[in-house]
Amino acid sequence: MNAVFSIGSMAIRRNAPRFGAIDRLAPHSRLAGPMPWVIAIMIALTVIAAGAGLALRNLGTNAGAEIAGGLTVQILEGAPAARERQAQAAVAHLRTRQDVAEVIRVPEKDLEALLEPWLGRQMLTGDAAIPVPALIDVRLQGPVTERRLEELRASLKALVPSARIDAQAGWLGPVFDALASLQWLALGLVALLAAASAAAVWLAARSALGGNRETIEIIHLLGATDRQIARLFERSIAFDAAIGGLAGLLLGAGALWLLGSQFARLGSGMVTGGALGPADWALLVAIPVAGVVLATLTARLTVVGALRRML
Amino acid sequence: MTGEGGHIVQFDNVGLRYGTDREVLSDVSFTLFPGSFYFLTGASGAGKTSLLRLLYLAQRPSRGVIRMFGTDVITVPRARLPAFRRRIGVVFQDFRLVPHLSAFDNVALPLRVSGVPEGEIRKPVADMLTWVGLDQRADARPATLSGGEQQRVAIARAVIARPEILVADEPTGNVDPEMAVKLLRLFEALNRLGTTVVVATHDVHLLRKVSDSLIMRLDRGRLSDPTGALRYPPRPEVAAR
Ligand SMILES: Nc1ncnc2c1ncn2[C@@H]1O[C@H](COP(=O)(O)OP(=O)(O)OP(=O)(O)O)[C@@H](O)[C@H]1O
Ligand SMILES: [Mg+2]
Numbered sequence: 359m360n361a362v363f364s365i366g367s368m369a370i371r372r373n374a375p376r377f378g379a380i381d382r383l384a385p386h387s388r389l390a391g392p393m394p395w396v397i398a399i400m401i402a403l404t405v406i407a408a409g410a411g412l413a414l415r416n417l418g419t420n421a422g423a424e425i426a427g428g429l430t431v432q433i434l435e436g437a438p439a440a441r442e443r444q445a446q447a448a449v450a451h452l453r454t455r456q457d458v459a460e461v462i463r464v465p466e467k468d469l470e471a472l473l474e475p476w477l478g479r480q481m482l483t484g485d486a487a488i489p490v491p492a493l494i495d496v497r498l499q500g501p502v503t504e505r506r507l508e509e510l511r512a513s514l515k516a517l518v519p520s521a522r523i524d525a526q527a528g529w530l531g532p533v534f535d536a537l538a539s540l541q542w543l544a545l546g547l548v549a550l551l552a553a554a555s556a557a558a559v560w561l562a563a564r565s566a567l568g569g570n571r572e573t574i575e576i577i578h579l580l581g582a583t584d585r586q587i588a589r590l591f592e593r594s595i596a597f598d599a600a601i602g603g604l605a606g607l608l609l610g611a612g613a614l615w616l617l618g619s620q621f622a623r624l625g626s627g628m629v630t631g632g633a634l635g636p637a638d639w640a641l642l643v644a645i646p647v648a649g650v651v652l653a654t655l656t657a658r659l660t661v662v663g664a665l666r667r668m669l
Numbered sequence: 670m671t672g673e674g675g676h677i678v679q680f681d682n683v684g685l686r687y688g689t690d691r692e693v694l695s696d697v698s699f700t701l702f703p704g705s706f707y708f709l710t711g712a713s714g715a716g717k718t719s720l721l722r723l724l725y726l727a728q729r730p731s732r733g734v735i736r737m738f739g740t741d742v743i744t745v746p747r748a749r750l751p752a753f754r755r756r757i758g759v760v761f762q763d764f765r766l767v768p769h770l771s772a773f774d775n776v777a778l779p780l781r782v783s784g785v786p787e788g789e790i791r792k793p794v795a796d797m798l799t800w801v802g803l804d805q806r807a808d809a810r811p812a813t814l815s816g817g818e819q820q821r822v823a824i825a826r827a828v829i830a831r832p833e834i835l836v837a838d839e840p841t842g843n844v845d846p847e848m849a850v851k852l853l854r855l856f857e858a859l860n861r862l863g864t865t866v867v868v869a870t871h872d873v874h875l876l877r878k879v880s881d882s883l884i885m886r887l888d889r890g891r892l893s894d895p896t897g898a899l900r901y902p903p904r905p906e907v908a909a910r
């Protein structure tokens with residue numbers, strides 16, 4: 359009769375249960391219904407918004423660095439001979455200055471090629487040709503400030519009265535302003551999406567646990583510790599959040615990659631300056647990881663909270 | 670294992686109320702002696718389940734003192750309670766099987782919670798399922814079991830880890846009389862191994878089936894002690910058993 363209790367009494371009644379022992383009791387219906395997909399979609403959108411924001415930032419920084427020290431000098435002289443003389447004088451003067459890194463005379467042929475589609479061949483050659491200013495690209499050491507510009511303008515005007523100097527960043531200013539606004543917009547979107555993703559993860563974890571309240575109470579009454587029970591649910595919910603997060607990351611990264619390769623095909627140097635670097639990709643990968651961490655913490659807080667309400 | 674006085678459970682002036690309602694248990698005082706077999710009887714609504722909930726540490730009383738295993742379990746830090754619960758086997762009135770686990774895994778639950786190695790679980794659980802006549806249903810989910818079958822799984826789960834106290838709430842309510850007697854034999858076997866058994870029932874026929882059993886009677890939340898077995902110190906003829 360007593361043989362029915364074939365368990366050795368030494369095998370049981372250990373006061374420190376091993377944590378792994380009840381792991382196989384993880385509930386099968388983990389994240390209920392559409393929640394993993396909601397998580398996947400939210401993570402995907404967050405990744406896309408964050409990726410776009412990072413690309414805009416890179417674009418702004420790269421393009422900014424390229425033209426920050428750039429000046430354009432125009433020689434507005436109608437007579438070709440005088441224009442040529444003045445241009446050479448200006449180039450010579452600029453080359454002597456310590457604060458100038460580079461001086462490039464834009465070849466007249468290039469200018470004509472640039473204007474020909476607009477004005478036509480005969481407008482640019484022969485006696486009736488309209489005068490085209492000579493262009494000199496200047497790169498300063500360091501960024502162009504209003505003071506440096508004024509100082510350079512004065513020194514050049516004294517020598518070449520028909521010279522006109524503009525900072526390249528000046529006429530690109532509105533573009534940079536727009537880029538900055540877009541970056542703020544992306545940042546705001548990321549913040550909103552991150553909050554919504556966090557809420558989705560939180561709700562998913564809570565609803566998964568709500569369906570298992572009965573199980574939690576039973577295991578609790580059978581003598582499981584809070585930690586045993588919390589670990590049980592943490593693991594299964596972290597697993598599901600990881601599935602949703604991974605799907606979202608692949609979706610979002612896929613979309614970014616597609617967009618990136620399409621922009622790259624445009625071949626514009628400015629746009630390729632927005633490409634995502636390894637650090638950017640690492641940041642994007644961190645988004646679903648943060649989601650998993652959040653889901654795990656939520657599971658722990660919810661389980662422990664529910665258990666605290668029991669004796 | 671027991672208190673200084675040789676008792677395993679001592680209730681002193683325990684009262685319990687749910688919320689702000691009237692007390693469902695009042696002035697309940699009694700002592701349980703290790704290795705004894707108790708029946709808890711009383712009309713429906715008398716407070717049997719409420720008393721058992723205090724016994725299996727699911728509930729704190731509103732007043733009074735409860736000592737178990739020589740420890741005041743009301744003031745003990747919450748973190749120490751799981752270790753006490755693992756020494757108590759419970760058959761819940763509503764079974765409380767984990768719905769997503771098979772009969773086998775439900776029965777194995779107390780062993781796994783206690784950290785018994787996986788290799789030492791299979792045989793005792795299989796043996797126990799055979800004893801309660803469910804070896805063919807080991808892989809079945811609770812939802813696919815009949816009421817009586819679920820009750821037997823619940824009983825197997827309560828006794829599998831050889832608890833020091835077994836608390837059973839109407840454990841034979843859903844089985845035929847023959848199976849009821851068989852399950853009582855299981856409790857007796859466990860009792861002979863040293864477990865203190867408390868069975869709540871309003872089936873008076875059951876009481877006569879276990880010789881040497883002691884009776885606790887609840888009447889609208891108050892405990893009467895018809896045999897004097899619950900006093901401390903016990904009457905000599907009770908102590909001699
Ligand atoms: N969670 C609760 N909240 C409020 N009142 C409760 C609660 N549980 C039980 N009661 C009340 O406490 C009283 C005792 O209930 P209890 O379940 O202990 O009776 P019982 O003797 O086990 O009855 P039965 O034989 O029908 O199982 C009843 O009046 C019941 O309505
Ligand atoms: Mg009851």
